[in-house]
Structures are given as C-alpha cells and as structure tokens.
Amino acid sequence: MTVDEKKELYALLRTVASSLYGCSAREYEQEPVFSADVPDGPAAQPAPEYSSPSVHDGAPSSLDAVAATIASCRKCGLCAKRRSTVPGTGCTSPAVLVIGEGPGADEDASGLPFVGRAGQLLDKMLAAISLSRTANCFIANIVKCRPPNNRDPLPDEMYACRPYLDAQISLLRPASILAVGRIAAQNLLNTSEGIGRLHGVFREYNGIPFMATYHPSALLRNAELKRPAWEDLKLFRSRLETLVPGYAEPFNRERGQPV
Numbered sequence: 001m002t003v004d005e006k007k008e009l010y011a012l013l014r015t016v017a018s019s020l021y022g023c024s025a026r027e028y029e030q031e032p033v034f035s036a037d038v039p040d041g042p043a044a045q046p047a048p049e050y051s052s053p054s055v056h057d058g059a060p061s062s063l064d065a066v067a068a069t070i071a072s073c074r075k076c077g078l079c080a081k082r083r084s085t086v087p088g089t090g091c092t093s094p095a096v097l098v099i100g101e102g103p104g105a106d107e108d109a110s111g112l113p114f115v116g117r118a119g120q121l122l123d124k125m126l127a128a129i130s131l132s133r134t135a136n137c138f139i140a141n142i143v144k145c146r147p148p149n150n151r152d153p154l155p156d157e158m159y160a161c162r163p164y165l166d167a168q169i170s171l172l173r174p175a176s177i178l179a180v181g182r183i184a185a186q187n188l189l190n191t192s193e194g195i196g197r198l199h200g201v202f203r204e205y206n207g208i209p210f211m212a213t214y215h216p217s218a219l220l221r222n223a224e225l226k227r228p229a230w231e232d233l234k235l236f237r238s239r240l241e242t243l244v245p246g247y248a249e250p251f252n253r254e255r256g257q258p259v
C-alpha cells in the first residue's frame with residue numbers, strides 16, 4: 001500500500017470507530033507516520049519515519065527479544081498514549097497460552113497482563129482447572145498497548161500487532177490456546193461470528209488446539225455467563241488432560257497439594 005492509501009484507510013477507520021464506539025476524534029488526532037509497503041515511485045518514496053524493528057527482521061531468538069521489539073514498536077497509533085507495553089508473562093514452556101484482548105489501565109501502568117479486576121477473575125477461572133501463570137500458562141493479548149478509554153482495538157492495530165503474537169506462539173509452542181473474549185476469538189479465527197457461537201468449540205490456530213470462552217470482564221458484567229464459561233473450562237480441562245497428561249502437576253506442587 002502507498003502512504004496515501006494508508007492515510008485514506010486510517011481516516012476511514014477513524015470515522016468507523018467514532019461512529020461504532022463513540023470515540024472522540026481527538027483520540028485519533030495523532031495519526032501514525034505511515035511508510036509505504038511498495039515504492040510510490042522513484043522520487044516519491046519518503047524515508048520511513050517509523051522504522052521500528054520488526055520481528056520479520058529475523059526470527060526472534062527469545063521471548064525477551066520479542067518483548068524488546070514490542071517495547072520500541074511504533075507500528076500503530078496506540079504507541080502515542082501508552083505508559084508501558086504489555087508483551088505478556090508466564091511460563092516459557094506452557095501447557096496453555098491464554099490470549100486476551102489488550103491491556104487496560106492497570107496493565108498499562110504495570111506492564112503486566114490481566115492484573116486488574118478482570119485479571120483477578122481470570123486467575124480464579126484458570127485455577128479452577130489447575131492452571132496458573134506461574135505454573136503452566138503464559139498470558140498474552142492480541143494488542144500489546146492499551147487502546148484509549150478501553151475501546152476495542154481497531155483492525156489496523158490488531159494487524160500491526162499480530163506478528164508479535166505469532167512470534168510468541170512459535171517460541172512458546174503451547175500445547176493449546178485459550179482465547180478469552182470476543183475480540184481474541186474473532187481476530188484469531190478471522191471471523192465476525194459472535195462469541196455466543198464461537199465459545200466452547202475446539203478449533204485450531206496455526207495447528208494448535210484452540211478454544212474460546214467468555215472474557216472475565218463479560219462475566220463481571222453479566223453473571224449469567226458464568227455457567228456457560230464454566231462448561232467451556234471443564235471441556236478445555238478434559239481436552240488438556242489428553243494433550244498434556246499431568247499438566248496440573250506444577251500447579252498442584254505450587255499450591256502444596258499432592259501431585
């Protein structure tokens with residue numbers, strides 16, 4: 001795409017976002033500096049102003065290298081207002097990779113995923129099926145920087161961030177993926193189907209068994225979703241037991257329970 005095409009698309013997305021999500025245009029005033037994917041012509045190619053390192057510049061050798069790349073990323077407008085980047089945290093050879101939507105205020109302040117109210121509930125949901133971020137999970141998000149006012153990440157933001165998630169997945173090689181919430185499920189499955197239809201069904205993402213369930217924030221808003229979410233988690237646990245027999249042992253050891 002040329003720079004002008006990107007600018008046009010950005011303006012269109014800004015209009016769509018403000019009508020869909022009621023975001024003030026001010027949030028998008030700071031248009032990212034675009035560079036062209038293909039040359040505009042011999043004289044027209046500007047020096048790219050954001051040449052943030054890309055995970056495509058070579059296979060990332062470690063999760064730390066991915067996190068360092070994310071820390072200096074300016075591939076989308078979310079970099080303008082972030083306090084911290086939130087690459088993800090957890091075990092480096094996890095049974096499960098949990099994927100949420102994007103950092104909120106608490107995560108932006110701390111640099112860690114799922115540390116606010118929703119995060120505390122997520123930890124309880126995971127513990128109910130013998131998972132934790134310290135024993136056998138890694139927790140990451142679709143976007144690594146906070147969308148202003150906790151709005152949904154925009155398509156171009158999710159697109160820009162995807163190589164980081166994919167790099168994390170190839171380094172972590174999780175036995176399975178649990179997507180929490182509509183945004184993560186839709187984005188990873190490349191569908192606009194609602195979470196009501198997507199949850200509780202095993203699929204694959206890049207060849208890895210994948211299931212979606214409700215986002216803990218949704219459960220905090222609507223207690224009626226707790227029952228179907230629990231059914232999803234039980235299904236996830238039984239599949240995980242076949243994928244990684246003994247997956248719960250590190251969790252039980254951590255809790256001082258017999259393994």
Ligand code: URA
Pocket residue numbers: 100101102103104107112113114115116118119141
């Ligand atoms: N919600 C998310 O989806 N991710 C976080 O890290 C925090 C809240």
